[in-house]
Amino acid sequence: MASAVSGLEPSALWNNFAALSLIPRPSKQEEQVLAWLQEFATSRELEWQQDETGNIVMRRPGSGGGESAPMVVIQSHVDMVCEKNSDVEHDFTSDPISLLRDGEWLTADGTTLGADNGIGVATALALLEMKEDAKLPPLECLFTVDEETGLTGAFALDAALLQGRTMLNLDTEEWGAICIGCAGGGDSQISLPVSYEGAPSDFLSFQLAVEGLKGGHSGVDIHEYRANAIVLLASVLVPLAEMGTRIVSVQGGDKTNAIPREVFATLLLPPEAMADAQIAVAERTESLRREYGTLEKGMRVSLMGLEDAPPECLSAKAQGNLLGLLRTLPHGALKYSHTIPGLVETSNNLASVAPVDGNYLVVCSSRSSIMEALEDIRLRIASMAKMCDAITTRTGTYPGWQPNPDSPVLKRLKRIYAAQLGEEPEVGAIHAGLECGVIGERAPGMDMVSFGPTITGAHSPDERVEISSVEKFWDLLLELLAELAEA
Known part of the structure; x- marks a missing residue:
């Protein structure tokens, strides 16, 4: 399976995604992936906490000059939608996801890929593994459970876990789009x-x-x-x-x-x-x-x-x-x-x-x-x-998430995106539920944006992630965090 991501950059992100794909993680049945995340934190001597619902927070101190910067929350969810074609035999409670590279895309063999939101999880883990001199603010990576079938983890989140009041949600599925609002439902x-x-x-x-x-x-x-x-x-x-x-x-x-x-x-x-x-x-x-x-x-x-x-x-x-x-x-x-x-x-x-x-x-x-x-x-x-x-x-x-066009982190992200890509990002809202709306209620005053690489066919066996957009997304995220390290 690792061969499907061999040679892809950023290697730490892709390797973490390949490792994550070996672990069953259906909604409401995340025990195996939560145990894996606990081992990840413990083996790297990271500070971590878990609330009664299962949500996990891992913290990394600021580095590279960002030691005194305000804490930044990096948020993703660990569960995935489990769908397969009718002619495919696959037990999502025990079988790994089989990764396939198809040109410029990574997909799975007849099942959902789990890039929603596995790419976000893998990104957070890659940040936590960065070198000690990397220019980063203090990070707390929030991994929520059961997003896909009711936002259960977000609803039951113990807000006392979160110290930061700037949050980057990594669950948007269109590169070049910055989400600042979502529907309720x-x-x-x-x-x-x-x-x-x-x-x-x-x-x-x-x-x-x-x-x-x-x-x-x-x-x-x-x-x-x-x-x-x-x-x-x-x-x-x-x-x-x-x-x-x-x-x-x-x-x-x-x-x-x-x-x-x-x-x-x-x-x-x-x-x-x-x-x-x-x-x-x-x-x-x-x-x-x-x-x-x-x-x-x-x-x-x-x-x-x-x-x-x-x-x-x-x-x-x-x-x-x-x-x-x-x-x-x-x-x-x-x-x-x-x-x-x-x-x-x-x-x-x-x-x-x-x-x-x-x-x-x-x-x-x-x-x-x-x-x-x-x-x-x-x-x-x-x-x-x-x-x-x-x-x-x-x-x-x-609840929905009401857009705030005057968001400080949005202004930074828009400016950095334009400098890197030579064009303005598309800023808007999506017709789907994001955990931002719920977390914003649980943690008042949270300044939030959501962005990510291109994922198509989410929630179906046609799900795939565009490889080139993952590297662009990573570069944008690192530049934003480097600037937040100076705040």
Whole structure:
């Protein structure tokens, strides 16, 4: 695996990333990587602390003339989104990530790469390993847990751990962009009661599958109008239901912050409707291909026969409620910002559907930079659910991060970027949740910016990091820290 990063600069950063990729670190299951970080700190005789949630802070004294400078917080999260292609066997709780170099990009073999936010973690570790005469201010590197499934680490952060009041978040995924604000958000968990009845004895059993979609981050990529597998499946089910098709089960999507890439439904079809069903699926598939064009080149919609006939299916009422709910719930960018051109203001991701404990659980992840708009879309979702006899529970609400264009660290970073690159950086906000919003509430007065190298396809097996942008990002970070060492 080390060969995938051999010869890449900065070598310390890449070597740390390769080492990190050997260690399983799914969200909410970070025990192994936290133990590894503790060993990293102990073996290098670094001062470190850990709070009850698992968040770790490692400190390095200032050096190279920066001994008396104010403390700077370097922040990243240790967990990663665990997604793989359906034909890949990989256990994220035990298997290492297999790194592959593809020209100017580093990617993984059929799984998420974990560059989000492993590159940030590796960067912090490389800073902590720098020579004793490096020009650096005092650093405290904050490694948070469970960012990807609820910002849990940030919410439960013991703010007493942090001494610094300038923070550099390393979780932005576009080189040349400096983030100074983010959306707030929250989930809506819809519990739909269902009943079952005996399956018609002469009906044929089939699986309807939607696969091969791009997926991606439900905030950062939502403006690209990538296809949602659940939305597509529901649209295919409509003509089938009109032919008397009965639904046995529907399941797809498993991450609230990922656009669903695949979904599967087990169906029972009347024998006399088989030919028409095949034609309807083919026609709807062709219509979807025209709609999404080259955006979803890998799209596959299939209707395949099954040998075993299930003994029961959803009742007519339950089937109508489930299909009506999936067809009604919004998905995608719902409104754009009036103040920041091109920025999605409000969105919703129809994230998952699955049978759970005798009911169907449908989960939506909503985001908005306007908290009133977030409240409105969640109320609308609850109203839609109620019309289908479902109950909605709100979870995972998190605050946004209000931009501060007069931020002192932002002014320094913009000036250094322009001097190094000969052009101005793009300063703005993103339509996704960053820990900055939560940490800013936990540690009032924190001056924050977020930046990083280019990462595409985050939260999907297409995730990759641009190698050249990592070195540029590192050089920019070192120059900023050298200047902060003089403060």
